[in-house]
Amino acid sequence: MDVVSTLVTAVAALIGVLVGGWITIRNQDRQWQREHARQWRDIRLSTYTEFVSAYREYVAFALEPTANIMVRQHPRVPELMPFFDGAGRPYKERLEAAMASMRLVCESDASKLAASRVVSAVRQIAAARSTTSADAVDPALFAELYAAQYDFINTARAEVGLTALTSNPLLTGESSLNGFPSSSEAREVAGQENVAPGHRTPAQ
Template sequence: MSLIQACVTAATTLLAVLIGGWLTVRTQDRLWRRDQERQWRDIRLNAYTDFIGAVREYVAFILNPAARITVVPRPRDPGDLMPFFDDVGSRYRERLESTKTALRLVAGRPEVVSVSAELVRQARLLAAARADSGVEALQADRFDALWEAERRFIETARADLGLPSAFVS
């Protein structure tokens, strides 16, 4: 075996080791990224699910005939009435606010934050309407606006999670 053959063999072996190492690093990086994406998707799904649950609990409290709700005008835009609850209702408001903040921390798209804010606004408007009257006097358009805001939130959240539309057009 000549010196040239030994050099070619060594260079070929070294090149194969380098290519193999590079491919291994790329594969590991791809797997790590996929795992990170999966973890963030699960985190977002949990945050979105908790938020919807908190909205539903808030609305259920509003619809409770025994709920005591007062309202004051909001000092800033959009100028809506701001509902305040007794000690029992404060728990629902606090849960809604904390899940809204958690959602903002992990949302994958800015649209998720804006549609979640609209859903909270519609829930607050329903609570404000409930403060001035009983449950039976609530107008259907308040509920329509709330459910439309919820539908938009769900659609946006599903798009953020990479899921197909849940609603038939």
């Protein structure tokens, strides 16, 4: 009986050690997964924030009276391609770098498509500025940007675990032309308000 009792005690102790080790490993694995998810959430949030800043400053520069922009027809899609001089090149390069970073960290195809739509919209605003003043840019181009931005923000919020916006704050309330925001409203949204022309520099 003593042998059996000793054996049972040893087996019970061994099972306890195994169960305790399994629980510890499982808890560590869960902790690692949570930390991994948190790190990727922070990376995505930082990348998306940089992308938003890049395209807003791109639009703000394009609306500057001193902006010198030329356009060419895109070789593959039916839209115009804006080209900047030395003053505007940093904004273009920052936007393209931010978009490339977006493609690296996007979790969903919806975010990639929404970001591409935003880039297309801001480029068309810049292209329009090549032949007209900021106040004469077609408000429909800004409406397209606001709609694209709204879609992008919601897809980005979904990726970082936030609930979707229920309405587009940029398109609510009174607007100046048949539901479209005016160019002055667009400049305010783009971060242009109260900034003297010729004094903007891209954020580092």
